[in-house]
Amino acid sequence: MADRMRVVGKSLARVDAPGKVSGTAIYAADFALPGMLCGKVLRSTLPHARITRLDVTRAAALPGVRAVITAADVPDVRYGGGLKDETAFAKDKVRYMGQPVAAVAAATPEAAEAALAAIDVVYEPLPAVLDLEAALAPGAPLIHEAWESYTAIPILHREGNVCNRARIVAGDVERGFEEADRVFEHRFRTGMVHQGYTEPRAAVASWDSSGQVTVWSNTQLPFEVQNTLAEILQMPPSKIRVVVPGVGGGFGGKLRVGVEHFAAFLARKSGRPVRVATTSEEELTAAYPRQGSIVELKTGVTKDGRITAKAGRIWLDTGAFAGSGPGVASVATLVLAGPYKIPNLYLEGFAVYTNKTNCGSFRAPSGPQANFAVESQMDIIADALDLDPLEFRLRNIVREGDEGPTGQVLNGVGLEECLLKATAAIGWKDRRPGPGRGKGLACGWWTTTGGSSGVYVKINPDGTVALNTGAAEIGTAAITGAAQVLAEELGIDLTDISVVAADTFSTPFDFGAQGSRTAFAVGNACLAAAADLKRQIFALAAGQLGVEPDALTLADKHVAADGKRLSLADVARLSQQTGGGLIAHGTFIAPPTPYDTKRVEGHVYPAFHSPSFHAHAVDLSVDPQTGEVTIHKYVVAQDVGFAINPTYIEGQIEGGVAQGLGQTLSEEIIYEGGRVLNPNLTDYKMPTTLDVPRVESILVQHPSLVGPHGAKGVGEPPNIEPPAAVANAVAAATGVRITSLPITAEKIALGLVDARAGGA
Amino acid sequence: MRVRVRVNGEWREADPWEGTSLLSMLRDELGLPGSKNACEQGECGSCSVWLDGELVCSCLVLAAQADDRDVRTVEGLAGDGGLHPVQEAFLEAGAVQCGFCTPGLIVAVTDLLAQDPSPSEAMVREALSGNLCRCTGYQKILDAVRLAAERMAPR
Ligand code: FES
Ligand code: FES
DSSP: OGGGOSSTTSOOOOTTHHHHHHTOOOBTTTOOOTTOEEEEEEEOSSSSEEEEEEEOHHHHTSTTEEEEEEGGGSOOOOBOSSBOOBOSSOBSEEOSTTOEEEEEEESSHHHHHHHHHHOEEEEEEOOOOOSHHHHHSTTOOOSOTTGGGSOBOTTOOOBTTEEEEEEEEESOHHHHHHHOSEEEEEEEEEOOBOOOOSSOOEEEEEEOTTSOEEEEEOOSOHHHHHHHHHHHHTSOGGGEEEEOOBOOOOTTTTSSOSSHHHHHHHHHHHTSOEEEEOOHHHHHHSSOOBOEEEEEEEEEEOTTSOEEEEEEEEEEEEETSOTTHHHHHHHHHHHHHOSBOOSEEEEEEEEEEOSSOOOOOOSSTTHHHHHHHHHHHHHHHHHHTTOOHHHHHHTTBOOTTOBOTTSOBOOSOOHHHHHHHHHHHHTTTSSOOBTTEEEEEEEEEEOOOOOEEEEEEEEOTTSOEEEEESSOOOSSOHHHHHHHHHHHHHTOOGGGEEEEEOBTTTSOOBOOSOTTOHHHHHHHHHHHHHHHHHHHHHHHHHHHHTSOGGGOEEETTEEEETTEEEEHHHHHHHHHHHTSOEEEEEEEEOOOOOOOGGGEESOSOOSOSSOEEEEEEEEEEEOTTTOOEEEEEEEEEEEOSSOSSHHHHHHHHHHHHHHHHHHHHTOOOOEETTEESOOSTTTSOOOOTTTOOOEEEEEEOOOOSSSGGGOOOOSSGGGTSHHHHHHHHHHHHHSOOOOBSSOOHHHHHHHHHHHHHHHO | OOEEEEETTEEEEEOOOTTOBHHHIIIIISSOTTSOOSOSSSSSOTTEEEETTEEEEGGGSBGGGGTTSEEEOGGGTOBTTBSOHHHHHHHHHTOOSSOSSHHHHHHHHHHHHHHOSSOOHHHHHHHTTTOOOSSSTTHHHHHHHHHHHHHHSOO
16 A cells, blocks of 8 residues: 555655754754743752741842742642642642752843852751652651642542552452462562653743743643643633744653743743753753652463463652652553453552652653563563473464453554564574573553644645644654655645644644654544545635536646646635635544453553554673673564654664663662762763664554554654563573663673572 | 854854853854753763864853854854755754754764764764764664765765
């Protein structure tokens, strides 16, 4: 089918590339207004403490300082997603080191720094809850004493420091364990990691005389930020305009209000535009990183390698506020099930408060943590049963028409093909090619997030097209993908399309650039708009050409029938004279995925929509002395449904693997005593050109029922499997099984020492 | 403090505070936001420019140090004839995602190819190891370097 396509399925250059390579593209961090002040935030220096004194008089009197604000200056409201537990500033007490206590706006960054230093704040330390075990211990101090009084969606199961417990129960797990020949129990741990987007979070706010505020922000979710600002500022959303200039990466870290509210408050108080942008230190101490976790798995199997039952629990350290925790804990249970047919399941995900920064969503939230445990254990079990890990997986994976863990019916299941192709490409038959060298495999499944998207599509009088979408382009080229879908349908070239995006006043609603949904949902909205436009175009052209509308076709920028044709430009001009121009509002809402409601509890994400399937294989060596890992080859076979733009899908895979290898081998936000030990990019080590191998991407295409041309979400999945694939390869290479992330050289080296001692 | 600096061939003047970096002066006072401020710690290379022909992280250079000297930024690369071959190569190879690292990388790659017109992949990796990109995994950036080197090779 792709052969007949001119635009979709082709590796065309992204629509925003020229501005980005020339340095003229403007990002939120670049955006400036005349007279703009610099805003900065004073942050708590203790993980848990009572504020006994907070005096800003001296700071406010310093030269160049135009505004200083604290909790006393802003509406006393708690906000948040499903659970409203956050405040703009700490009031009475601080709950993590880095929590905002005050903010200032001044003429220069230096004056703003001086003002922060002049704020007089005194803390009385409180016992802090520094990890999951401490938070869950009987009698643990409560992070939120008044948790019961907070507003929350009723679906959440909360208790003390647990801000949600999501559960899946299917079949009878105890009977399943009885039917098993062997039962395996393991425990895994993962560290907290940062998205590492290169552009810091930044926002500029400016008020006009009518009381309307405009915020230029690099958020992934302008409409969500508009609504959250309405809550925080206690203003109607109609008075809040959020505009997204270029975004320098997000990976889920720019979903939630982070600096926008400070910019808005400071701009109101100072009467001047204010920019607030984070530093690297603020990013690593007070952003929305990926939750660290503990996972326990109990899995029963028969002698011939069929899984009869699985009980699993994941505890996510979500920090001092719920953030995305309750939702992520829900998603985690679907990942714990894995892409396997298991008749008996008992799976729980817990989001747990601690005195750390508030965690959020990071590319495939919970995916790497849960998959690391599941896929590591699959290999451990395969070894114990003396089965090839590939064969063990093939005996248990889901196939077309099978049920997912909550009873959803699975379509477009390309997992077997992914596993076979990834293993063939890595040379699986020779799994231990030499001393200290081994190959590892991991597979998984993931969702294409639902939600609705709208676009306005307008045909310009020169026959080119303006695509107006509420979705922000965060780097993935998803908007280019959607534009390719539109260009195909309208018989134009991709270069004929210009994009206006992400302005809550002038663009239609979009659920946002999150959850691998943008090309999928905006692409479908483009299909709807194109269908409407074609009706308009054919009606006009039919009259003009004296033919029946049904006889007309649209191709090559012309509408034609019976040898007569009219250019798209002519039709657009004609429409301007007769009917206000050619414009359509295309919308899309992902259809609900039916599931068995009796199997879930406390669950805000009970099924994976248009799920994708993937397998990763890696070939690596381990230095026997230092434990250092060298990756020789990395292969990803991903079922993308339909590849709208193969080059940028490869880009998602290559980038996702690189980021995944960072969290596998080197990255961790390390807390000690409630303080981050490595809040800079020297000590928080993200992969460079010297660390990342070339990745071979194999695009498997089992179309989804819903996506444009069968496409599925592609952005998040490549981030999921690297930890498990590497852990399995390290075990194959050395016999050392590392059960915690990151898999540092030090951990491997210690494991090798232990192994040698044990063997001696 | 007055600073007089030749930027992309044109003499410009600015009046930065004495602690201001060259990067901030370029971005905030001279209207050249192409050089990006990602870390301000010398760790990411997004602020790469040439100072008297030498590649530097402009966040680590004081504006005052650029006085009476020559600075070239990403904005100075494209000519009347359109994009620079390195810019073209990034565009064609799919080496651009969010694009925030891109200006710094394009400057670094242009500098590398000026010194070594056909570097091996290992040398490219070494030369670009100070430029962080979180989106691409670097693969298509390496492809872009190869493409640019081929295009720029004297025939
Ligand atoms: S901003 Fe200069 S190296 Fe990062
Ligand atoms: S393209 Fe986003 S950081 Fe490189």
